[in-house]
Amino acid sequence: MSKNNFSLQPGDTVDVIAPASGCHPEVIEKFKTFLTGWKLKYHIPEDIFGSDLLCANSDEKRFNQLSAALSNSHSKAVWCLLGGYGSPRLLPLLEKLKPIAQHKLFIGFSDITALHIFLQMKWGWQTIHGPSGRQAALSQVSASSLNSLKKMLFSEKNTLTYALQPLNKLAENDSTITTSIIGGNLSLIQTSIGTRWQINPTDKILFIEETNERAYKVDRMLGHLKQAGILDQAKAIILGDFTGGAEPGGGNFVADTLKIFAEHCNIPVLHLAGAGHGESNYPISFGPPVALQMGNHSSLEWI
Known part of the structure; x- marks a missing residue:
């Protein structure tokens, strides 16, 4: 910040x-x-x-x-x-x-x-x-x-910068988006749909993280956001950590589900490791302007 x-x-x-x-x-x-x-x-x-x-x-x-x-x-x-x-x-x-x-x-x-x-x-x-x-x-x-x-x-230093990983072709393009961030936990973002305070990421970056939800539930919630038009006018999506979510018989398909989701999005999708319910929980300031740099050296910086 x-x-x-x-x-x-x-x-x-x-x-x-x-x-x-x-x-x-x-x-x-x-x-x-x-x-x-x-x-x-x-x-x-x-x-x-x-x-x-x-x-x-x-x-x-x-x-x-x-x-x-x-x-x-x-x-x-x-x-x-x-x-x-x-x-x-x-x-x-x-x-x-x-x-x-x-x-x-x-x-x-x-x-x-x-x-x-x-x-x-x-x-x-x-x-x-x-x-x-x-x-x-x-x-x-x-x-x-x-x-x-x-x-x-x-505010002990002028900027705070995070390295990101592009998850689709649009995020691999060398370009910069300057806007602000909104979002949080996927289940709670979905819960806001239809309320008078429904999330609106128009012209913003949507940040999403989740924990202990199996792949089919993650897919269903992301599909709901798409069908409700929540993603239509967002500038980009940053996926934080999606922890847990193992299948009852073993295995975990959450990462593959997110990969498929990113590939089918018509806006850039990137991954920020260490933001969410994992061993690290790096802070994200919602509201102030940020610069999202995409391409080979993708990063997020508060400006």
Whole structure:
């Protein structure tokens, strides 16, 4: 991320929320230590976890904590503790709020994709698809991806560049696309279709990642995006990691499914390794301008 007005400084406050699934309370203490190590202050609701069948807390409690974090004028960022399940249930409530003018950094991935899409489509916010608070607290992702996130949040260097791999002929052409990125987890992108906050990647780069979905399910979801016209006006597609998805009898056909998908796309498709649910989870800033360089030395750079 470069030339971005939204950045952290030592001493800034981060709101920590759990808008989807919950986790062991010990994670909170470890995340406090992590944030302190980055010289950040934190605000964490005392009742962040509560009684709910599927989520970290009731819809009402999770929404109240989300809206309070988004509107907190004393914090510079909102960091989601983890994904899992539950964020889409909050969107009808979030839609009733007046868009908050004071933009701030918003960090998370997986189920948090629902909030990324809403905040971009309805409020015009820039957000960061990156490691969850739990991943950071428990060192569940590579140190290099956490270091990249720190550089992105604190604007410690002018540019952040990722190497990409072209997946179809159009991506092999030596050319550059300058636009912004939108997207996230494939299941949550699909879930947005037909809602009032449906994803719209027109003239943008669509980023997609997924985990633990077998090849036929991945193919079905990508086919749904095509048939719904979601891909029609996108400038390009970047596929992150598609982890897991093994067949019950052994073998894994996800990579081959993605290869076929890319070959049949009429826009460039590239692969960004280490973005998603794998051992690394390199951050991607949604909203700011990027330069997507294609060809033999394909890369993605925030400009």
